[in-house]
Structures are given as structure tokens and as C-alpha cells.
Amino acid sequence: MSVPAAPQVTDLRFEHHRTTSRLLAVETAVPRLSWRVTGAPDDWRQDAYEVEVTRGDDGGNGTRVTVESGEQVLVPWPTTPLVSRQAAIVRVRVRGGVDDATHVFVPTGSDVTRPNSPEPAAGAGWSQWSAPIEVEAALLDDAEWEAVFVAPVGIGGIGERAPIVSTIVEVPEDLAAARLRATAHGLCEPRINGVRVDDSVLNPGWTSYTHRLQVVTWDVTDLLHPGTNTLDVLLGNGWWRGHLGYYGDAAVYGDRLALAAQLELTTADGANTVIATGTDWTARESAVVANDLYDGQTTDLRLANTTGPAHPVEVVRARPTGAARGDAAPRLVPQVAPPIRPTGVLPAQRVWTSPCGKTLVDFGQNAVGVVCLTARGLEAGAEVTIRHAEVLENGELGTRPLRGARATDTWILPDAGEHILQPTLTLHGLRYAEVTGVPDLAAQDIELVVIGSDLEQAGTFSCSHPLLNRLHENVMWSTRGNFVSIPPTAPSATSVSAGPATSRSSPPPPPTCSTPPYSCGPG
Numbered sequence: 001m002s003v004p005a006a007p008q009v010t011d012l013r014f015e016h017h018r019t020t021s022r023l024l025a026v027e028t029a030v031p032r033l034s035w036r037v038t039g040a041p042d043d044w045r046q047d048a049y050e051v052e053v054t055r056g057d058d059g060g061n062g063t064r065v066t067v068e069s070g071e072q073v074l075v076p077w078p079t080t081p082l083v084s085r086q087a088a089i090v091r092v093r094v095r096g097g098v099d100d101a102t103h104v105f106v107p108t109g110s111d112v113t114r115p116n117s118p119e120p121a122a123g124a125g126w127s128q129w130s131a132p133i134e135v136e137a138a139l140l141d142d143a144e145w146e147a148v149f150v151a152p153v154g155i156g157g158i159g160e161r162a163p164i165v166s167t168i169v170e171v172p173e174d175l176a177a178a179r180l181r182a183t184a185h186g187l188c189e190p191r192i193n194g195v196r197v198d199d200s201v202l203n204p205g206w207t208s209y210t211h212r213l214q215v216v217t218w219d220v221t222d223l224l225h226p227g228t229n230t231l232d233v234l235l236g237n238g239w240w241r242g243h244l245g246y247y248g249d250a251a252v253y254g255d256r257l258a259l260a261a262q263l264e265l266t267t268a269d270g271a272n273t274v275i276a277t278g279t280d281w282t283a284r285e286s287a288v289v290a291n292d293l294y295d296g297q298t299t300d301l302r303l304a305n306t307t308g309p310a311h312p313v314e315v316v317r318a319r320p321t322g323a324a325r326g327d328a329a330p331r332l333v334p335q336v337a338p339p340i341r342p343t344g345v346l347p348a349q350r351v352w353t354s355p356c357g358k359t360l361v362d363f364g365q366n367a368v369g370v371v372c373l374t375a376r377g378l379e380a381g382a383e384v385t386i387r388h389a390e391v392l393e394n395g396e397l398g399t400r401p402l403r404g405a406r407a408t409d410t411w412i413l414p415d416a417g418e419h420i421l422q423p424t425l426t427l428h429g430l431r432y433a434e435v436t437g438v439p440d441l442a443a444q445d446i447e448l449v450v451i452g453s454d455l456e457q458a459g460t461f462s463c464s465h466p467l468l469n470r471l472h473e474n475v476m477w478s479t480r481g482n483f484v485s486i487p488p489t490a491p492s493a494t495s496v497s498a499g500p501a502t503s504r505s506s507p508p509p510p511p512t513c514s515t516p517p518y519s520c521g522p523g
Contacts, residue, residue: 007040009130025138025217027334029081032074046096082137138334147276150313151258152283162288174268182261187236192223200339205485206239210326214335236425253320282310294405297423300412344450348443368481369451372422384437388430
């Protein structure tokens with residue numbers, strides 16, 4: 001006789017966040033729960049679930065709540081609400097049976113809740129507990145946000161080098177936990193003791209800045225050490241001040257970059273210290289000479305390790321001051337959208353020389369991201385330039401569909417050592433790249449890093465028809481490419497209504513090695 005399958009609770013998650021072993025800064029005090037049941041017979045149905053919630057201040061004695069219900073999607077938080085910064089460990093199990101005449105089910109909508117449920121006897125029909133998940137509340141009260149927006153004074157203006165806003169942090173010996181919360185007018189890229197806090201980019205993403213700004217929270221406990229630490233935050237133009245929209249307008253939301261951040265240190269005794277942005281922070285120029293989502297990024301690595309003068313910062317208003325200004329300060333809300341980060345890599349499929357003598361690279365398909373190039377053996381001051389496009393025209397890089405977008409990344413090297421060149425304050429839609437300044441480029445030294453919102457694929461499709469399968473793959477790639485925070489109409493270019501097909505709607509003029517829009521000349 002075969003042993004009946006045992007139901008298992010999997011994919012436990014909160015609100016609309018993806019499944020993870022730990023969820024930081026959930027946006028509500030009563031996060032709803034969802035899960036899936038696997039391993040059960042086809043005719044098995046859930047008729048009850050039990051949730052166990054264990055908090056750090058309850059001595060390890062979790063609260064169990066049993067609910068007579070078949071619901072598994074966005075079920076209510078079962079116990080007392082979380083408070084700001086509070087963490088809890090949650091796990092779930094279910095009870096049910098096969099759909100036959102001997103089993104009585106509770107109809108949906110007739111839920112019965114029994115708090116503080118005792119441990120049921122063995123063999124009572126319950127599944128095993130799900131894997132535990134830790135959930136931690138964000139700052140749920142505006143009064144707990146101590147940071148103000150600060151902007152560099154004398155540096156970081158339009159057309160100037162990207163600024164770094166910094167502070168020195170003294171960390172106690174008995175540090176138990178540390179959280180960094182940050183948002184910005186523009187993009188923010190934090191580093192602690194010179195190390196990036198994670199691999200996400202283009203934070204805090206694009207929202208309706210006149211109404212809300214997302215606050216990103218990082219666990220930075222492991223990046224700090226007892227004693228003196230440095231916190232540096234690089235600011236970029238992004239959607240706030242860079243070119244934006246069909247007409248390529250700049251500084252739509254404001255003409256100054258600013259940062260609001262606070263580092264929260266919790267010691268072993270539970271005491272909490274907050275280091276928040278204020279006029280005691282300082283600013284300096286970075287090695288990023290220029291950055292724009294449409295035009296690309298220029299970085300002079302000779303400036304990376306130089307210590308420039310410290311400039312003051314001043315407090316600025318939170319609300320936008322550009323053409324898209326609002327009547328009130330935007331709300332600061334926890335980040336609920338998936339972070340923007342590298343989601344894959346496309347290796348170079350072919351490297352060759354064009355009719356005009358340019359080095360071209362084909363990554364095999366259109367995608368949105370940045371090119372990562374390894375340069376070595378080039379003299380100090382050598383300039384490496386990478387231009388991007390989705391199509392070729394007459395054997396050259398086809399930049400006409402980009403309209404006014406330069407889509408160009410430039411690097412100036414400090415020495416002949418090995419340098420990995422990958423921008424973090426821009427992105428491009430491309431299949432092809434043109435590389436200048438690297439003689440005899442090898443395919444293994446260049447790749448396309450795919451960047452987008454870190455979406456979780458909910459399902460798959462395949463059939464017996466290869467063209468239909470390919471169509472589905474194209475739709476998936478197009479969706480991934482357009483989901484970078486708020487999905488745009490077209491990825492990373494002013495070609496909102498001028499996609500790759502535009503360049504083929506009428507025959508292009510003959511190629512020339514001296515005039516744009518073809519890549520034989522400067523773009």
C-alpha cells in the first residue's frame with residue numbers, strides 16, 4: 001500500500017513581497033500572509049491553518065493562533081501589531097483532508113479564530129511547520145524619522161562631478177544590529193568603509209516624487225566594526241535631475257541633489273542610537289564626472305583615490321522644486337517595489353571590426369543593462385569609450401533610433417593595471433556595443449550585465465511550436481527590460497516612439513565614416 005503524500009507549506013511570504021528568509025522594513029504593522037501547499041493529493045483541501053509568531057521580547061514563547069479557514073492568500077496578521085523596528089519569527093502549518101463524504105470543510109468566509117492555541121496531539125492531521133521567516137517592521141511613525149534632506153554646497157551642480165555625502169560613525173563594542181535607511185533627490189549609492197552595502201542600483205527608484213519618496217533599508221551590521229567607521233553616499237542625477245521624457249527635459253523635479261539618511265545602531269542592551277543627516281555631515285566630489293540615464297556615465301578613475309576638500313552641506317526642502325513641483329512635501333514610505341539590481345549576464349557572442357574600423361560587440365539579443373569590460377595593460381590616462389545601440393545600420397552601430405540620447409559610457413584609466421569597468425548611475429537598452437580605446441578586445445573581457453527590477457517569475461510556458469515558444473521568450477525579455485522601477489514605454493532612451501523598427505521603415509542613407517548618426521563618427 002502506498003503512503004499518502006504529506007502536505008507541506010512552502011513559499012511563505014508577506015504582503016506582495018517575494019519569498020525570502022528575512023524581510024526588512026515591511027511597510028505595515030499587520031502584514032498579511034500567503035503560502036502554497038505542496039505534496040498533497042489532488043483532492044486534498046485545507047480547512048484550517050495555524051500561525052506561530054515569536055518576538056524577541058516574549059522570551060522565545062511564541063503566540064499560536066488557529067484559524068478554521070481554507071484561505072491561503074493574504075490572510076490577516078493573526079496577533080498584536082508590530083511596532084517600528086520590531087522583528088518577529090513567523091511560521092505556518094495547515095490541516096486538511098481529501099475531498100470525500102467523511103470530511104467536513106469550513107466554507108470560505110466562515111473563518112473561526114482560536115488565539116493561543118495549545119499544541120495539538122500527534123497525528124491530529126497537521127502538516128509540518130513551514131520554514132521560519134523573520135519579518136521586521138519599518139519606521140511606521142513619521143516622528144521616528146530624524147533625518148533631513150541635505151544638499152552639497154559649492155559642488156554637485158548641474159554638469160558637475162557627482163557628489164559624495166559623508167559622515168564619520170563611532171561604533172560601540174557591543175553592537176547587536178545596524179540598519180541604514182536612505183532616500184534621495186536623485187540616486188543614492190551607499191558605502192560603508194569603502195564597501196557597497198549591496199548590489200542594488202538606481203536607488204531609491206522612480207516614484208511620483210511630488211507625492212512619495214521610497215526609503216530603502218539595509219542591514220549593515222556586518223559592514224561595521226568597533227571604533228571609527230566611514231559612511232559615504234554617492235549621489236547621481238537619475239530621474240530627479242537627469243534627462244527625462246520624450247523631449248529629454250532635465251531637472252524636471254529639481255536642480256539640486258540631496259540625501260536623507262539615518263544609520264541606526266542597536267546595542268546588546270537594546271539601546272538605539274540614530275546618526276541622521278544634518279549640517280554636521282560633509283560632501284566632496286567623486287570620480288564620476290557626468291552621469292545620466294539617457295546619456296551614460298563618464299568616470300575618471302584617476303580621481304577615485306584622491307582626497308579633495310570637504311564641502312559643507314545645507315538643509316533643503318523635501319518637496320520637488322522643478323517643473324513637476326508639488327504643493328507639499330512628499331511622503332517618505334518604505335520601499336515596496338522590488339529593488340533594481342543585476343538579474344543576469346549575457347556574454348559577448350561576437351567581436352569584430354566594422355567597415356569603418358570600429359570594434360563592435362554583439363551580445364546576441366536586446367536587453368537593458370550596462371556593459372562590464374575588463375581593461376588591462378593600458379597606459380595611465382587612456383580613455384575607454386563604450387557606445388550602445390539596439391540595431392546595426394550598414395554594418396555600423398545604429399544610433400538613429402536613440403534620437404538625442406548619447407548612450408555612451410567613458411572611462412579614463414589611472415594606470416596599466418587591471419580595471420573592471422561597470423557604471424552604476426546609468427543603464428542602456430542595447431544588443432550591440434562599440435568599444436574604443438581597447439586594442440584587440442577579447443570576447444571574454446566584455447559582457448552585458450542585465451539590470452532591472454528584481455521580479456519573481458510566477459510561471460512558465462512551453463509548447464510544441466518553437467516559434468510560439470520564441471514569441472513568449474521575447475515577451476518575457478521585453479517585460480524584464482521595461483521594468484526598471486516604474487515601467488517606461490521604452491528602455492533607457494528618448495526613442496519613446498522610435499524603436500528599432502523605425503530605422504527600417506525607410507532605407508538609411510549610405511554609410512559614411514565621418515558624419516553621424518552612424519557610429520563611424522562621434523555620437
